[in-house]
Amino acid sequence: MENQKKSNVKLIVLIAIVAFIVLVAIGIVVFNIVNSGIQKQILFGQIDEINSSTTVDMEIKTKGEYAKVEKALKEHLKEYYATLDNITNTYQDTGLENMLTAANISATGPEFKDQKAKLESITKAGEEAKTKIIDLASDEYKIKKAKTAELNEKYSSLYYQIVDLTENSEKNVKVISANNEYLNKLLEILNYLSDNKNNWKVNDQMIEFTTTELANKYNELLNEAKVLAAKIVTISQ
Numbered sequence: 001m002e003n004q005k006k007s008n009v010k011l012i013v014l015i016a017i018v019a020f021i022v023l024v025a026i027g028i029v030v031f032n033i034v035n036s037g038i039q040k041q042i043l044f045g046q047i048d049e050i051n052s053s054t055t056v057d058m059e060i061k062t063k064g065e066y067a068k069v070e071k072a073l074k075e076h077l078k079e080y081y082a083t084l085d086n087i088t089n090t091y092q093d094t095g096l097e098n099m100l101t102a103a104n105i106s107a108t109g110p111e112f113k114d115q116k117a118k119l120e121s122i123t124k125a126g127e128e129a130k131t132k133i134i135d136l137a138s139d140e141y142k143i144k145k146a147k148t149a150e151l152n153e154k155y156s157s158l159y160y161q162i163v164d165l166t167e168n169s170e171k172n173v174k175v176i177s178a179n180n181e182y183l184n185k186l187l188e189i190l191n192y193l194s195d196n197k198n199n200w201k202v203n204d205q206m207i208e209f210t211t212t213e214l215a216n217k218y219n220e221l222l223n224e225a226k227v228l229a230a231k232i233v234t235i236s237q
Contacts, residue, residue: 042066047073047162056081065155069162072149076163080136084172087129090122091179099186100222102205110197112190119187126180130173137169174235182228189221 042062049057056078062070098104099115108115135141142163146156193200199210200218209215 065152068149068151069155069159072145072151072159073163076136076142076145080133080165080169083129083132083136087126087176090125094118094122096183096186100189100225102202102207105193105207106202109202110194112194116187116190119183119190123180123183123187126176126183130176133169133172133176137165171235175232178228178232178235182225182232185221185225185228189218189225192218192221 056074058074058078060067060070060074104115105112139160142160146159149159151159196209196214199214200207202208207218209218
């Protein structure tokens with residue numbers, strides 16, 4: 001009888017220990033779920049800040065696996081925005097607005113060597129930026145980035161979901177293409193002036209051609225350039 005009592009005590013104690021272990025395990029799961037929600041909230045907060053400012057703060061604010069996701073996201077977006085900033089600055093720091101003024105044509109024509117080289121350089125930079133933007137928005141790049149960050153399937157899926165640059169990249173590629181169309185038209189105009197260098201001169205603020213036909217063609221090219229410039233504005237909106 002005494003042995004039976006001891007066995008019962010052992011059994012009760014064992015059950016109590018198992019119950020305690022189960023409760024502790026449940027507590028850990030609950031904590032992880034709550035903590036996961038907090039980390040995800042922090043991560044999304046960081047993404048909102050980036051989206052509103054297009055500035056990437058590389059300080060990692062999350063912890064654990066979310067920190068890996070945040071780091072990969074921020075590196076990815078920083079590279080993407082840097083590409084956009086670089087090509088934007090390239091377009092802005094060109095002096096294109098003065099390229100077809102009578103004063104500039106008089107000073108740099110009729111060969112326009114520096115102007116043509118500048119247009120070709122900017123156009124090339126635009127094409128390189130397009131290639132980079134398309135690459136950064138591609139699934140292949142995201143997969144490579146997730147592997148480099150050693151993200152498991154769950155966190156890779158989260159990363160893919162957040163870094164969806166498809167719509168943004170498509171619009172920026174269209175803007176760059178429109179800019180390059182405009183640049184090519186400017187180059188065409190300068191080439192036209194060079195090809196007909198003996199048939200025009202700058203008189204005060206006007207370019208005078210020797211024939212109406214040449215003047216009409218020049219005006220036609222200018223109008224085409226204006227249409228392309230308006231196209232850039234429309235696409236950018």
